[in-house]
Amino acid sequence: MTEFSVDAIRKGGKLALSRVLSRVEADDESGRAALDALFAYTGKAHKIGVTGPPGSGKSSLVNALAHHLRRSYPESRVAIIAVDPTSPFTGGAILGDRVRMPDLQNDPGVFIRSMATRGALGGLADATLSLSQVFDAAGYDYVLIETVGAGQAEVDIVTLAHTTIVVDMPGMGDDIQAIKAGILEIADILVVNKAELPGADQTYRNLVLMIEMGYRGTGRINGGHHRLTIATEARSIEPEGWLPPVLKTTALTSQGIAELEQAIHQHRAYLQASGTWNAKENSAIRQTIDKLILKELSENWKKTLPAGLYETVMQSVSQRKLSPRAAARALLAYNSE
Amino acid sequence: MPEKKIRVLIAKPGLDGHDRGAKVIARALRDDGMEVIYTGLRQTPQMIAEAALQEDVDVVGLSILSGAHNALVPYVLEKLKENGQDNVFVFLGGIIPESDIPGLLAKGVTKVYGPGTDTRVVCQDIRAALADRA
Numbered sequence: 001m002t003e004f005s006v007d008a009i010r011k012g013g014k015l016a017l018s019r020v021l022s023r024v025e026a027d028d029e030s031g032r033a034a035l036d037a038l039f040a041y042t043g044k045a046h047k048i049g050v051t052g053p054p055g056s057g058k059s060s061l062v063n064a065l066a067h068h069l070r071r072s073y074p075e076s077r078v079a080i081i082a083v084d085p086t087s088p089f090t091g092g093a094i095l096g097d098r099v100r101m102p103d104l105q106n107d108p109g110v111f112i113r114s115m116a117t118r119g120a121l122g123g124l125a126d127a128t129l130s131l132s133q134v135f136d137a138a139g140y141d142y143v144l145i146e147t148v149g150a151g152q153a154e155v156d157i158v159t160l161a162h163t164t165i166v167v168d169m170p171g172m173g174d175d176i177q178a179i180k181a182g183i184l185e186i187a188d189i190l191v192v193n194k195a196e197l198p199g200a201d202q203t204y205r206n207l208v209l210m211i212e213m214g215y216r217g218t219g220r221i222n223g224g225h226h227r228l229t230i231a232t233e234a235r236s237i238e239p240e241g242w243l244p245p246v247l248k249t250t251a252l253t254s255q256g257i258a259e260l261e262q263a264i265h266q267h268r269a270y271l272q273a274s275g276t277w278n279a280k281e282n283s284a285i286r287q288t289i290d291k292l293i294l295k296e297l298s299e300n301w302k303k304t305l306p307a308g309l310y311e312t313v314m315q316s317v318s319q320r321k322l323s324p325r326a327a328a329r330a331l332l333a334y335n336s337e
Numbered sequence: 338m339p340e341k342k343i344r345v346l347i348a349k350p351g352l353d354g355h356d357r358g359a360k361v362i363a364r365a366l367r368d369d370g371m372e373v374i375y376t377g378l379r380q381t382p383q384m385i386a387e388a389a390l391q392e393d394v395d396v397v398g399l400s401i402l403s404g405a406h407n408a409l410v411p412y413v414l415e416k417l418k419e420n421g422q423d424n425v426f427v428f429l430g431g432i433i434p435e436s437d438i439p440g441l442l443a444k445g446v447t448k449v450y451g452p453g454t455d456t457r458v459v460c461q462d463i464r465a466a467l468a469d470r471a
Contacts, residue, residue: 018390095372113391
């Protein structure tokens with residue numbers, strides 16, 4: 001395996017970057033070393049999550065947004081991490097998000113990396129955060145992270161992204177769907193994509209209503225203004241609050257994409273002004289540290305178990321002689337003696 | 338711990354719009370446990386090489402039914418090499434006249450497949466090629 005070089009990656013070497021992404025994704029020794037070395041250079045990129053149900057147009061929206069960012073800010077570079085599901089049966093995956101990103105394929109300032117979930121639930125792969133850190137260290141200004149088609153509970157993106165965009169489309173359900181817990185709650189920006197389709201206004205109204213219900217009584221909704229301007233007005237009423245704007249887009253014709261870009265930058269300004277930018281970053285890092293501690297502890301501890309003990313206990317559990325909790329206690333107790 | 342995933346880019350260079358074969362192969366490789374990146378139709382050799390670079394694939398599978406293989410395939414190989422990816426295996430499928438195959442193999446294509454190929458054979462060949470390299 002080629003030695004990775006922080007220098008090559010920082011200077012924009014795509015081959016070096018691409019190979020390190022693979023090592024980091026595989027979570028092997030060289031990948032871990034690379035991530036450790038690169039971490040010092042992270043903390044600058046704006047990480048933007050794009051999530052929503054399958055077929056709502058996430059990839060097309062990412063395509064249009066990245067294209068728009070590159071045209072509006074030619075100096076900036078955009079990385080895209082597109083996550084698709086791994087088959088639970090074969091371990092294989094078809095990663096097809098590139099098909100929807102034709103405008104970016106000849107742009108040297110855009111780097112698209114497809115990623116399979118490799119068994120992770122929650123809408124991302126285990127290594128998605130790490131990959132976003134590599135892009136951050138490599139000097140990419142925006143990291144757009146497209147989750148797998150999400151239902152109601154795949155909300156991991158919210159801990160990873162500074163700004164979470166939830167994409168909905170007409171005909172996905174009535175106003176009861178809109179007030180359920182889960183995916184709509186995590187939005188910093190709500191987008192009704194395919195806004196040219198019939199029913200788009202209805203979907204838009206449902207989402208605005210949902211936002212309004214969530215914030216009523218906080219003194220931040222002022223009269224009947226349900227447009228992008230609610231966010232701006234709400235800020236002037238209560239500076240520390242952010243009211244998710246609801247936007248209409250048609251990704252395929254780039255309708256509404258400029259407004260989406262504005263909302264993203266407004267959100268960034270809000271995060272930075274309120275100190276939430278660092279708080280978000282730090283809570284993601286805290287989670288990573290906790291996860292790594294748990295992982296090391298359990299790996300090290302498992303090594304101290306006598307061979308075959310785990311399987312013996314497992315047999316008792318499958319014969320229903322022990323409950324899983326009792327089994328876990330028994331295993332832990334064995335080791336502490 | 339987890340075995341190294343084989344990553345394959347399936348691409349259709351040039352102007353032919355028949356992608357059934359490419360999709361069948363993509364599906365077969367997926368069912369064999371590989372991660373398949375599918376790029377869609379009408380890709381230029383530069384676009385294919387750039388995608389292979391960004392995705393750090395082990396294998397590029399090209400599907401060509403237009404007859405332009407002698408022009409397109411060497412171009413893809415050249416671009417891969419330019420990017421430093423001369424270790425990537427290139428497999429070719431489509432309507433390729435028998436007489437063109439030796440020339441393509443000599444230029445660096447690993448295998449050429451025609452219509453009716455058993456997809457299991459393709460999976461085996463990919464695994465064998467990668468095992469040889471390791």
